[in-house]
Amino acid sequence: MAEDTSRKRKVRGRKIRGDREQKKRRRARKELARKASRNGNHDEAGTAATSESTGDEGGGHLESPETVAPEPFVETDAVESLRERITGWLAADQPVHLIGPTGCGKTALALSAAAARGRPVVHINGDEAVDTATLVGTYAGGERYEERDEFVSGVSKKTQIVRDRWVDNPLSAAVREGATLVYNEFSRSDPAAHNVLLSVFEEGVLERPGKRGRDRTIDVHPEFRAILTSNDAEYAGVHRQQDALLDRVVGVHVGHYDAETEREIVRTHVDVADTRDDAEPSDSGDPNNDERGALDPEAIGTVVETTRTLREELPFVVGTRAAITAANGIAVFGTQAGAESAQQQTDGGQVSLDDELLADVFTDVLGPKLAGTEIDDVSTLRERITDTL
Numbered sequence: 001m002a003e004d005t006s007r008k009r010k011v012r013g014r015k016i017r018g019d020r021e022q023k024k025r026r027r028a029r030k031e032l033a034r035k036a037s038r039n040g041n042h043d044e045a046g047t048a049a050t051s052e053s054t055g056d057e058g059g060g061h062l063e064s065p066e067t068v069a070p071e072p073f074v075e076t077d078a079v080e081s082l083r084e085r086i087t088g089w090l091a092a093d094q095p096v097h098l099i100g101p102t103g104c105g106k107t108a109l110a111l112s113a114a115a116a117r118g119r120p121v122v123h124i125n126g127d128e129a130v131d132t133a134t135l136v137g138t139y140a141g142g143e144r145y146e147e148r149d150e151f152v153s154g155v156s157k158k159t160q161i162v163r164d165r166w167v168d169n170p171l172s173a174a175v176r177e178g179a180t181l182v183y184n185e186f187s188r189s190d191p192a193a194h195n196v197l198l199s200v201f202e203e204g205v206l207e208r209p210g211k212r213g214r215d216r217t218i219d220v221h222p223e224f225r226a227i228l229t230s231n232d233a234e235y236a237g238v239h240r241q242q243d244a245l246l247d248r249v250v251g252v253h254v255g256h257y258d259a260e261t262e263r264e265i266v267r268t269h270v271d272v273a274d275t276r277d278d279a280e281p282s283d284s285g286d287p288n289n290d291e292r293g294a295l296d297p298e299a300i301g302t303v304v305e306t307t308r309t310l311r312e313e314l315p316f317v318v319g320t321r322a323a324i325t326a327a328n329g330i331a332v333f334g335t336q337a338g339a340e341s342a343q344q345q346t347d348g349g350q351v352s353l354d355d356e357l358l359a360d361v362f363t364d365v366l367g368p369k370l371a372g373t374e375i376d377d378v379s380t381l382r383e384r385i386t387d388t389l
């Protein structure tokens with residue numbers, strides 16, 4: 001009889017514990033939903049879930065589309081047409097591989113296309129150290145918790161339980177949440193790390209190596225998409241990725257933009273002088289940098305034209321980034337050289353630009369690229385630049 005009573009209480013105890021756990025889980029889910037909605041992280045049904053709702057940990061990898069959208073972002077016809085190609089392929093459920101020379105604008109395009117989808121974004125960079133666990137997740141030791149059993153009133157039993165703690169990494173977070181994965185310079189990572197991508201792209205499941213039981217795989221959310229970027233030289237170089245992977249992505253080749261687009265891009269990254277006759281004296285616009293002046297459209301045109309000529313003449317890539325860096329250098333050094341008075345300097349005067357300054361600035365900007373090229377030293381580089389001007 002006594003045994004019967006204790007059994008009943010034990011059953012009721014479990015039921016109460018079960019209700020409490022359910023409530024706790026519901027509270028946790030609500031909290032996660034609140035956090036996710038603050039991040040704009042919703043799935044199709046308007047509910048929000050993160051890996052934690054399945055008992056795993058995976059926070060921290062998702063960013064809202066608004067956060068990742070590049071700012072400033074120039075949208076000329078050339079930029080828009082490329083972005084439409086990317087978003088078009090994503091709509092066709094194809095992973096996209098953006099291939100192009102360094103500094104031509106791949107990352108900006110990828111992030112802009114990802115943001116345009118309005119889904120959460122996971123942004124990672126490839127490098128030698130990336131392996132499967134870095135992408136998919138891993139066990140991060142045991143998690144200890146205490147379970148309390150109340151058999152009869154006044155008699156309780158505590159049990160220490162150690163449970164494997166799984167930590168999600170970017171790919172698992174992205175496939176679970178239906179995010180857009182932007183995997184920058186993916187060809188810098190070991191190709192073996194990307195085997196998991198094959199089943200993600202082909203079968204819609206992510207295998208979690210080391211996971212056991214029914215948690216071994218994650219079903220890929222139907223809204224999950226991937227944009228991979230790589231430098232055209234590296235892509236064909238040391239880390240050639242397996243054909244099986246390259247076969248499952250479409251390649252969009254991104255070259256250097258046309259002159260008008262490059263001028264627009266440079267313009268958005270520097271302070272532009274107001275050249276109207278009745279314009280106020282120009283101000284750098286940056287309260288922390290009084291020494292930086294404003295470039296007029298003509299100076300921006302000269303920087304872009306020089307960049308484009310050097311691109312043809314020099315044995316290494318001279319990307320749009322080089323043009324932006326040079327323009328920013330000229331905004332400082334041109335102002336220092338051109339300022340006739342101390343007052344003009346602190347006002348952030350308009351820059352004065354001549355060949356000497358252009359050669360100095362471009363020599364510094366391109367100096368780091370000499371290694372492994374036919375140009376042995378920096379004085380030869382300067383000569384080559386001067387010849388081009």
Ligand SMILES: Nc1ncnc2c1ncn2[C@@H]1O[C@H](COP(=O)(O)OP(=O)(O)OP(=O)(O)O)[C@@H](O)[C@H]1O
Nearest residue numbers: 072073074101102103104105106107108265320321
């Ligand atoms: N459409 C654009 N609007 C504004 N800025 C842009 C645009 N495209 C590129 N840029 C700027 O040009 C520079 C180079 O772009 P980005 O970093 O995207 O090139 P990348 O090809 O990814 O370079 P890397 O191969 O070195 O990673 C950055 O400063 C970026 O902000």
